[in-house]
Amino acid sequence: MSAQNLIYLEKNWLMATSAKDALTHFRKLSPGERKWLLRHHDEEGINNDETWQRDDFDYLIGFYSIVEIAVTVGFVGELSPDFRKRHLPILSDAPVRRYYEVNYQLDLPRRLRERLQTGLGYRLPSSPKLNSFFYEFLELTKLIERDEDLESFLWTLDGGWRDGCSFEKVERALLKTFPLFEAIQTPNEKKSELEHALAGFCKFIQFCEGLASLLSRMEEAPEAAEAMWLAHAYWFRQLDYRIGDNLKLAFKSLARWEVGKKHKAALKRRVSGLTKLMQDISVPPMTKWKTGMPDKKSNAVKKSPAVPERVNMETVEVRSIEPISLREEEITPEKAVAELVAYHGVLSTISVEDFQPLFKIQKNKIKTINKIALEKLLALKASTKKAKLLQQSQEEAGA
DSSP, X not given: OXXXXXXXXXXXXXXXXXXXXXXHHHHHSOHHHHHXXXXXXXXXXXXXXXHHHHHHHHHHHHHHHHHHHHHHTTSSOSOOHHHHHHHHHHHHOHHHHIIIIIISOOHHHHHHHXXXXXXXXXXXXXXXHHHHHXXXXXXXXXXXXXXXXXXXXXXXXXXXXXXXXXXXXXXXXXXXXXXXXXXXXXXXXXXXXXXXXXXXXXXXXXXXXXXXXXXXXXXXXXXXXXXXXXXXXXXXXXXXXXXXGGHHHHHHHHHHHHHOTTOHHHHHHHHHHHHHHHHHHTSOHHHHHHHTOEETTTTEEOOOOOOOOOOOGGGSOOOOOOOOOOOSSOBOHXXXXXXXXXXXXXXXXXXXXXXXXXXXXXXXXXXXXXXXXXXXXXXXXXXXXXXXXXXHHHHHHHO
């Protein structure tokens, strides 16, 4: 069944999308040509032909993320030597690695590369419940990757410009109810690019609601929930970065269309619910579970899983790790954990409490960061993770 499941993923997420075209691009382009094609858009603007080729690589990297999640949840067992031979050279290619590790900081492809290189990686026992969660995740991901309206919105959110439509134009329109109403009511074949993007924003909120619902039911499998969140974390970070404080105003426009501006109590509840949704979805699901954040409905505090005993940070050996990706600005402790999890691929053993001694916090905002101590903590977590994976591998070999 495991081999059949991998064939199913290859059929639906590799061969049925333009990801298969990226395999052709990889074979035909020289390393120098791949490096130029997959450059960061800040280095030089991306022309139309390059945009389509980069989209092909995006679909391929999305396929790799799905395979990594599939192995993590036990939907796919051991990856075959043929899969390794075909895909490890692509994942290990320097220009491709720079594209997904540095330019866009996508962690799941890195995990798959390391899994293929070492044979080590986190894996949960297969179960019907996890399989149902995974299928639900695939359906949500299909909406993100294959819906025309969502593609238009995410294109602008990522800095793209098409047919006179930029994100700045989308953002201005989001602050008004009428353009949203028009975009949602207009048939697809008659929509302008702006109307496609506005309708895509509404669908993106629906996607976030669906993903939040899925993750809320996965508390017993935090590693799987984290992996599914990571698959789409880039878009949550982009939305927060591009819209920021205007997001609540956009929610008011959407809520006025959904419930009508006359129903003020329902309108207020909907805006509050959407705001909380985006606050929750913008950080890894384990952050809330591990910090014991209050449950507002019951005023109860969820129990935090056992965490390792705190260590003396001065005695921890510093090892070679990736550069710290935290921006030099005030951010919340929860967002700091989200950044670190997304960039360094640290599993859910990290919680906000682990980082409290490293931050100088003013009004719940991180003002300064003790980066030396932070590097030591990440090194400790990484070494602990590798030791656990090695032990797991030895136990499986012994069995």
